[in-house]
Amino acid sequence: MDVKQVxxxxxxxxxxxxxxxxxxVLEPWEQSMFHTITVTVFAMVLYTAxxxxxxxxxxxxxxxxxxxxxxxxxxx
Amino acid sequence: xxxxxxNGGLYKRPFNEAFEETPMLVAVxxxxxxxxxxxxxxxxxxxxxxxxxxxxxxxxxxxxKDFVPLYxxxxxxxxxxxxxxxRDSWNRPICSVPxxxxxxxxxxxxxxxxxxxxxxxxxxxxxNMGSYNYLGFAQKSGTCQEAAAKVLSQYGAGVCSTRQxxxxxxxxxxxxxxxxxxxxxxxxxxxxxxxxxNSMNIPAxxxxxxxxxxDELNHASLVLGARLSGAxxxxxxxxxxxxxxxxxxxAIVHGQPRTxxxxxxxxxxxxxxxxxxxxxxxxxxxxxxxxxxxxxLYLDEAHSIGALGPNGxxxxxxxxxxxxxxxxxxxTFTKSFGAAGGYIGGKxxxxxxLRTYSHSAVYATSLSPPVVEQIITSMKCIxxxxxxxxxxxxxxxxxxxxxxxxxxxxxxxxxxxGNEDSPVxxxxxxxxxxxxxxxREMLKRNIGVVVVGFPATPIIESRARFCLSAAHTKEMxxxxxxxxxxxxxxxQLKYSRxxxxxxxxxxxxxxxxxxxxx
Numbered sequence: 015m016d017v018k019q020v021x022x023x024x025x026x027x028x029x030x031x032x033x034x035x036x037x038x039v040l041e042p043w044e045q046s047m048f049h050t051i052t053v054t055v056f057a058m059v060l061y062t063a064x065x066x067x068x069x070x071x072x073x074x075x076x077x078x079x080x081x082x083x084x085x086x087x088x089x090x
Numbered sequence: 091x092x093x094x095x096x097n098g099g100l101y102k103r104p105f106n107e108a109f110e111e112t113p114m115l116v117a118v119x120x121x122x123x124x125x126x127x128x129x130x131x132x133x134x135x136x137x138x139x140x141x142x143x144x145x146x147x148x149x150x151x152x153x154x155k156d157f158v159p160l161y162x163x164x165x166x167x168x169x170x171x172x173x174x175x176x177r178d179s180w181n182r183p184i185c186s187v188p189x190x191x192x193x194x195x196x197x198x199x200x201x202x203x204x205x206x207x208x209x210x211x212x213x214x215x216x217x218n219m220g221s222y223n224y225l226g227f228a229q230k231s232g233t234c235q236e237a238a239a240k241v242l243s244q245y246g247a248g249v250c251s252t253r254q255x256x257x258x259x260x261x262x263x264x265x266x267x268x269x270x271x272x273x274x275x276x277x278x279x280x281x282x283x284x285x286x287x288n289s290m291n292i293p294a295x296x297x298x299x300x301x302x303x304x305d306e307l308n309h310a311s312l313v314l315g316a317r318l319s320g321a322x323x324x325x326x327x328x329x330x331x332x333x334x335x336x337x338x339x340x341a342i343v344h345g346q347p348r349t350x351x352x353x354x355x356x357x358x359x360x361x362x363x364x365x366x367x368x369x370x371x372x373x374x375x376x377x378x379x380x381x382x383x384x385x386x387l388y389l390d391e392a393h394s395i396g397a398l399g400p401n402g403x404x405x406x407x408x409x410x411x412x413x414x415x416x417x418x419x420x421x422t423f424t425k426s427f428g429a430a431g432g433y434i435g436g437k438x439x440x441x442x443x444l445r446t447y448s449h450s451a452v453y454a455t456s457l458s459p460p461v462v463e464q465i466i467t468s469m470k471c472i473x474x475x476x477x478x479x480x481x482x483x484x485x486x487x488x489x490x491x492x493x494x495x496x497x498x499x500x501x502x503x504x505x506x507x508g509n510e511d512s513p514v515x516x517x518x519x520x521x522x523x524x525x526x527x528x529x530r531e532m533l534k535r536n537i538g539v540v541v542v543g544f545p546a547t548p549i550i551e552s553r554a555r556f557c558l559s560a561a562h563t564k565e566m567x568x569x570x571x572x573x574x575x576x577x578x579x580x581x582q583l584k585y586s587r588x589x590x591x592x593x594x595x596x597x598x599x600x601x602x603x604x605x606x607x608x
Contacts, residue, residue: 030582036123038523039175041202044130 100374102410106510107329107369112520112550113585120520120550127522131171146204147174168544172522177203179529179541185212187230188221190561192538213536217566219556220540224397224513225484226561227428227468233476234428234467238460245459253445257456265462269433272403272469274413277442278435280465281450282457284392284422285311287432290450292359292388293319294443295418300355301341303334303385307367312359312390321357322347328367331375334358338383356385362394362405362421366547366555368508368516370394373405377415388418396426397513402472402485408511426472429464431457484560488513491558491567498571503584507553515556516542517574517583524581525552531580535573 032038037048137143147170150160160166178199186193194213197206227234241261251257262280269278281287292315296302300321304312306328316323324341326333338356345352358380360371371389380387391404399407404421406413413419419435434444445451472481492513499506505518519525522543529541543552562570578584 026580029580033521033523033527033581034119034123036127036521036523039127039172039526040130044133048126048130 100378105370105372107508109367109369109507110505110586110588112518113587116520116585117550120522123521123523124549127172131167134171135167146201165545173543174203176522176526176529178206179526182538187228188218188223189228189230190218190223190226190559190563190566191215192218192221194533194538213533216533216536216538217562217570218538218559219570220538221559222393222425222557223428223559223561224393224426224488224557225402225428225468225472225481226559227426227464227471228561229428233471234464237467238463241463242460247458247460249456249458251455252453253451253456259456259459259462261459261462261466262456265457265466266433268466268469270435272473273419273435274403274406275419275435275437277438277440278433279441279444279448279451280423280431280433280457280462281448282431282454283450284424284430284432286450286454287420287422287434288312288390289315289318290454291420291434291444291448292316292357294447294449295319295388296321296355296357299346299351299353300357301353302357302359303337303341304359305329305361305364305371307364308359308361309365309390309392312361316359328364329369329372331372331379334376335379338379338385342383356383357388358385359388360390362389362391362398363509363512363514365393365514366516366542366553368506368512368514368555370398370405370408370509370512373409373411377411381415386417387415388420389416391419391421392432393425393514395421396472396485397488398511400485402426402481423461423465427465427468429461429468431461431465488558488560491560491562491564494564495556495558495567495571499574500586502571502575502578503586504574504578505586513558515558516553517556518585519552519554519583520550520585522552524583525554527581528554528577528583531577532573535577537570537573 029038035048035052037045040048134143138145148161150157161170178197182197183195184192185195192215194216196209196211196213198209199206221228229235245259245261249257249259253262265280266278269280270276281290288309288311292302292312296319298320300319302316302319302321302323304316304323304325306325324337326337341353341356344350358376360373360376363370373389376387379385389405394408395404396402398405401407404419406416406419413435417436418440420432421435422432423429424431434441467476470476471478472485474481489511492511492515496506496510496515499515499517507516507518508514519528519541525541525543529539532539539554539556541552541554543549547553558567
């Protein structure tokens, strides 16, 4: 019962995605093309976030703690 | 937000009109959707041009490919790439009388709406929320139908002539006297086609050297008539009296553009109910302005005649004004009377002039006799002259249906445009995919609706337009509301951010100012 509810909910979410991006009105081959492009772009965004965000966060944390901590920045 | 306007005592009843603004996220997502469709449109056009795909739309012939291109503008691009994809929501063939319930022929398309085939099945008893059947006179049985059948056996169907030649029947004279009595004017004239009434009579009334002040959202027939006349046209913002007054002041002060001579005539073109917005014209203010600046008023009551007012006499009756204040009262018989044609009412000199100089009177065939009889019978029914109270009951039923339907839709959380009392109810959809999805989902649930997109509306403000009828019973409305609620949840259409408090049992007086909770 729960699995069916989850599946219905996921299908409804997919339907909303189709409606908002207007791929609901496209023909099947256009839909496949659109889904491929969307998934590719989304995967690239995720990969970029995974590679770059931790380093940027760490550097930003160091920068701000330098300003508020008042200690001379160590270059070690 | 409901706001009550008591403008110096001009209004005898509260004027509640609201056009909730588009939520920002919805607008952005609509543009995203249109962007995706435009990109795919370019791709398909490219494929059609390089013959990768078969071209099924109209193109120029091979010999004409070097001429000025015919199909390159945005309208044609929109037509073949966006409209074609959702075309099955329009032009649906019906095969019964368009009353409260209608039968429809089922169609399927195997090549994505380029061609349709009929399966042969007839979908029966679809609740009809799209026909302009405000008082329910679109019937195939009853007094109107019997009278029309009798006249058909007496006069036949064709008239075979224009009004000025041999087409002036005694039925037409009877109809015109009745229409004049119904409206409260001196004289009236009836024409065969509502669109032609506007487009062919405005050129007879104004010409070069005159000024036309026309509302932003006027119907195509008014715009066409104004352009054909050759007068100067200035547009004022929709239902905005400050804009109209500014234009009138400028016109009187500055006169004609180059010569500074005074304008020969200033004609204000407004409609009673605007069918795409569901808004009602601010008639008391327009008449006050017209009297102050000495201009003329042309009121197109196509949707409001029969549908508004305690006696069903239109927007003049609704506001309790004097019909003699409106110089030219125009209307159609198509909507509330279940017939076809249009009329113009006004002073006797005006109508006598139009009998001679109107293009429609000189060149167009006059109304067909059974249609005239339908109008006469239905008008007498509304006026109560046939001895029953059926007409009065229908007018009241329509007003009740309107208030109930609008109130329930607003409570559900949809964005509804327009005035509280107008039987035309636009429900905002915004996103292009939802236009097609809404039409199809409602048809699956046996409810027929009309969805409207560009170019009839601005490109992001697509809507579904419900036309209420006195023939709709409360059960039908409840069924329809239940289905609209379901489809609204399925498609996520409940965009409204103003939640209306459900109406308590208290009268709406001066103290109940704020009804919304944000």
